[in-house]
Amino acid sequence: MDRKEAILVAALELFSERGFHGATVAMIADRAKVGAGTIYRYFADKDDLVNALFQHWKRTLAESLLADLPADLPPRRLFHELWHRFAEFSRDNPLALNFLEFHCHASYLNEASRALSDGFRDRFLAMFDELRRNLVIKDVPPQLTFALITGAFCGVEKAFQADELARTPEAEAHAEELCWEAIRR
Amino acid sequence: MDRKEAILVAALELFSERGFHGATVAMIADRAKVGAGTIYRYFADKDDLVNALFQHWKRTLAESLLADLPADLPPRRLFHELWHRFAEFSRDNPLALNFLEFHCHASYLNEASRALSDGFRDRFLAMFDELRRNLVIKDVPPQLTFALITGAFCGVEKAFQADELARTPEAEAHAEELCWEAIRR
Amino acid sequence: MDRKEAILVAALELFSERGFHGATVAMIADRAKVGAGTIYRYFADKDDLVNALFQHWKRTLAESLLADLPADLPPRRLFHELWHRFAEFSRDNPLALNFLEFHCHASYLNEASRALSDGFRDRFLAMFDELRRNLVIKDVPPQLTFALITGAFCGVEKAFQADELARTPEAEAHAEELCWEAIRR
Amino acid sequence: MDRKEAILVAALELFSERGFHGATVAMIADRAKVGAGTIYRYFADKDDLVNALFQHWKRTLAESLLADLPADLPPRRLFHELWHRFAEFSRDNPLALNFLEFHCHASYLNEASRALSDGFRDRFLAMFDELRRNLVIKDVPPQLTFALITGAFCGVEKAFQADELARTPEAEAHAEELCWEAIRR
DNA sequence: CATGAATGAGTTTTCATTCAT
DNA sequence: TATGAATGAAAACTCATTCAT
Numbered sequence: 001m002d003r004k005e006a007i008l009v010a011a012l013e014l015f016s017e018r019g020f021h022g023a024t025v026a027m028i029a030d031r032a033k034v035g036a037g038t039i040y041r042y043f044a045d046k047d048d049l050v051n052a053l054f055q056h057w058k059r060t061l062a063e064s065l066l067a068d069l070p071a072d073l074p075p076r077r078l079f080h081e082l083w084h085r086f087a088e089f090s091r092d093n094p095l096a097l098n099f100l101e102f103h104c105h106a107s108y109l110n111e112a113s114r115a116l117s118d119g120f121r122d123r124f125l126a127m128f129d130e131l132r133r134n135l136v137i138k139d140v141p142p143q144l145t146f147a148l149i150t151g152a153f154c155g156v157e158k159a160f161q162a163d164e165l166a167r168t169p170e171a172e173a174h175a176e177e178l179c180w181e182a183i184r185r
Numbered sequence: 186m187d188r189k190e191a192i193l194v195a196a197l198e199l200f201s202e203r204g205f206h207g208a209t210v211a212m213i214a215d216r217a218k219v220g221a222g223t224i225y226r227y228f229a230d231k232d233d234l235v236n237a238l239f240q241h242w243k244r245t246l247a248e249s250l251l252a253d254l255p256a257d258l259p260p261r262r263l264f265h266e267l268w269h270r271f272a273e274f275s276r277d278n279p280l281a282l283n284f285l286e287f288h289c290h291a292s293y294l295n296e297a298s299r300a301l302s303d304g305f306r307d308r309f310l311a312m313f314d315e316l317r318r319n320l321v322i323k324d325v326p327p328q329l330t331f332a333l334i335t336g337a338f339c340g341v342e343k344a345f346q347a348d349e350l351a352r353t354p355e356a357e358a359h360a361e362e363l364c365w366e367a368i369r370r
Numbered sequence: 371m372d373r374k375e376a377i378l379v380a381a382l383e384l385f386s387e388r389g390f391h392g393a394t395v396a397m398i399a400d401r402a403k404v405g406a407g408t409i410y411r412y413f414a415d416k417d418d419l420v421n422a423l424f425q426h427w428k429r430t431l432a433e434s435l436l437a438d439l440p441a442d443l444p445p446r447r448l449f450h451e452l453w454h455r456f457a458e459f460s461r462d463n464p465l466a467l468n469f470l471e472f473h474c475h476a477s478y479l480n481e482a483s484r485a486l487s488d489g490f491r492d493r494f495l496a497m498f499d500e501l502r503r504n505l506v507i508k509d510v511p512p513q514l515t516f517a518l519i520t521g522a523f524c525g526v527e528k529a530f531q532a533d534e535l536a537r538t539p540e541a542e543a544h545a546e547e548l549c550w551e552a553i554r555r
Numbered sequence: 556m557d558r559k560e561a562i563l564v565a566a567l568e569l570f571s572e573r574g575f576h577g578a579t580v581a582m583i584a585d586r587a588k589v590g591a592g593t594i595y596r597y598f599a600d601k602d603d604l605v606n607a608l609f610q611h612w613k614r615t616l617a618e619s620l621l622a623d624l625p626a627d628l629p630p631r632r633l634f635h636e637l638w639h640r641f642a643e644f645s646r647d648n649p650l651a652l653n654f655l656e657f658h659c660h661a662s663y664l665n666e667a668s669r670a671l672s673d674g675f676r677d678r679f680l681a682m683f684d685e686l687r688r689n690l691v692i693k694d695v696p697p698q699l700t701f702a703l704i705t706g707a708f709c710g711v712e713k714a715f716q717a718d719e720l721a722r723t724p725e726a727e728a729h730a731e732e733l734c735w736e737a738i739r740r
Numbered sequence: 741c742a743t744g745a746a747t748g749a750g751t752t753t754t755c756a757t758t759c760a761t
Numbered sequence: 762t763a764t765g766a767a768t769g770a771a772a773a774c775t776c777a778t779t780c781a782t
């Protein structure tokens with residue numbers, strides 16, 4: 001059993017359930033079935049742990065969305081592919097999305113975490129900007145497109161997780177279609 | 186100087202900056218310029234404070250959106266009116282939106298808070314359902330429409346607050362227009 | 371309504387129920403139906419209050435036992451008279467006995483309280499010593515006789531108060547008789 | 556060094572000096588030479604500590620009085636044996652007697668503590684009742700005999716502890732003799 | 741290397757006392 | 762003069778971190 005892995009899993013569960021300050025090191029150690037002291041062999045302190053977790057999942061999310069993305073997809077297919085990958089990621093790792101988007105306060109994220117986050121964001125802004133310049137999507141700031149699509153996706157995902165909305169293929173397809181309608185020219 | 190008011194203002198600032206567990210009673214008392222003990226004259230404990238704050242702003246938001254809403258507005262005008270009111274509320278009370286939507290864990294909200302929240306949500310679901318039955322918006326579950334629109338709005342608002350996107354009348358108008366395009370038939 | 375009196379009554383009830391540290395000034399004020407600040411018009415602080423209360427009841431008890439005590443009573447009649455008066459006092463003021471004997475820590479009693487207590491005790495020691503010298507009671511140190519009788523009385527009284535023993539005239543007479551048997555020659 | 560033991564010893568000293576509410580957790584930790592947090596590794600809270608202490612000493616006292624008590628002792632010898640054991644216990648553990656008899660408010664004792672106490676008391680009531688039925692001691696309710704003897708013993712013990720009376724073998728023998736005279740037929 | 745008991749600074753909460761009304 | 766809201770020091774209790782085993 002990989003102890004570091006177990007700690008990261010436990011931390012993800014607890015941070016996404018109770019937030020950073022609401023989850024204690026003792027809780028994380030218990031859930032990971034390791035001694036509290038063991039956490040400090042792998043992470044300098046609790047802040048270091050939350051930042052490692054954040055970076056791990058930001059990277060995994062970026063990887064999931066962008067790895068082997070065919071370069072020459074037509075716009076609608078590209079959008080579909082991205083939405084689909086994002087949905088898959090959320091379905092496979094609901095806690096990770098939860099943690100990244102809802103339960104992470106800037107106040108304890110360090111420079112590296114913020115830089116990573118920004119770099120990831122910039123790649124999407126570039127994509128949206130190109131679609132805009134190619135007259136595929138509406139002529140609004142890419143930051144707006146990005147914020148709106150991301151927000152909508154997360155809003156729907158939150159509804160899925162809260163069981164306010166059944167996670168069916170139809171619902172996922174509808175959400176995608178609505179968002180495409182929103183941004184396409 | 187109204188002390189209860191000052192405590193609520195300080196708590197809103199600190200909870201939305203640092204989350205519930207990250208904001209200490211001492212910080213709140215300092216910010217409100219009252220003694221720590223004074224907080225306990227107005228609120229039974231820290232949980233009671235966060236619930237009072239949540240309910241206060243949920244109610245204020247509901248009021249802002251729904252008070253004196255003309256009954257016979259054509260759908261697009263209705264959507265505009267609601268979006269505009271929501272935007273106005275967010276502009277006037279950015280921390281309140283922040284707190285309500287991003288920094289409030291279910292784990293410390295009590296029954297009353299949840300009931301209030303649900304009641305508010307139900308009124309919007311009913312509105313979206315009527316628009317759907319009138320063939321004004323797309324035939325998708327009102328829960329989906331609601332989650333998507335709310336998520337998109339909050340995503341854009343978060344971008345405004347993080348200064349990733351300039352809060353201009355154009356940007357606000359664009360966001361509204363995109364969302365309408367998303368849901369309209 | 372005499373405020374000072376009301377405060378002393380409330381303090382007696384609460385100190386004898388919960389002890390000095392367990393009874394708060396706010397509780398006492400509430401019970402006495404006065405403002406918390408009012409207590410400080412009559413007593414310098416909480417310590418002063420408990421000492422005033424102690425001295426009040428010590429004096430009242432001494433008075434009850436010794437006032438107009440016929441000087442020439444035969445020993446058995448004297449013992450009966452004292453026992454009877456003590457029993458009467460306990461019946462009329464169970465909380466006072468409780469407070470004086472069971473719920474009063476030396477740690478907050480001041481010099482005056484202790485002096486009063488000692489003076490009272492000395493008068494009884496003198497009485498027991500005289501009975502001893504007159505060969506009426508056994509030839510043991512008067513301190514022993516006093517401690518034993520007082521302890522026995524309080525033990526029985528505690529049983530009455532705890533309802534472990536019914537407070538009947540017979541029980542009271544028995545207790546007296548047993549104690550007399552203990553000390554008489 | 557056994558920390559739990561040290562905490563119990565310190566708590567006994569402080570509770571019997573200052574009462575439950577008068578002894579703070581910090582005082583107890585200091586006296587026990589442990590960190591304040593350590594107390595909470597062994598006891599759930601301050602109430603749990605005082606109850607553990609109460610039960611420990613009630614059990615020890617019961618053990619001391621009743622262990623290996625010869626079954627066929629003649630009444631006067633039985634009384635002597637019990638009195639002697641009680642006196643020995645008090646001499647060895649004066650603070651324990653102090654705490655059990657004088658400084659323990661029902662208000663913070665839990666069900667288990669009260670049950671233990673009652674069970675112990677019942678065994679003595681049964682003994683006194685048998686002596687009564689055998690016409691050895693006076694025909695008064697065993698509750699009265701028990702309360703009176705216990706009270707007398709504790710009164711004398713208090714005098715010993717307060718140095719109002721020298722703890723000599725003679726004094727102890729006198730006390731025992733007087734009490735026997737009180738109850739014997 | 742892994743542990744979890746121990747710690748004390750930090751947290752929530754209480755309360756004796758003050759003071760503006 | 763009487764009040765009770767306000768206070769902050771002190772109480773009970775928690776928890777990130779260390780370190781002996």
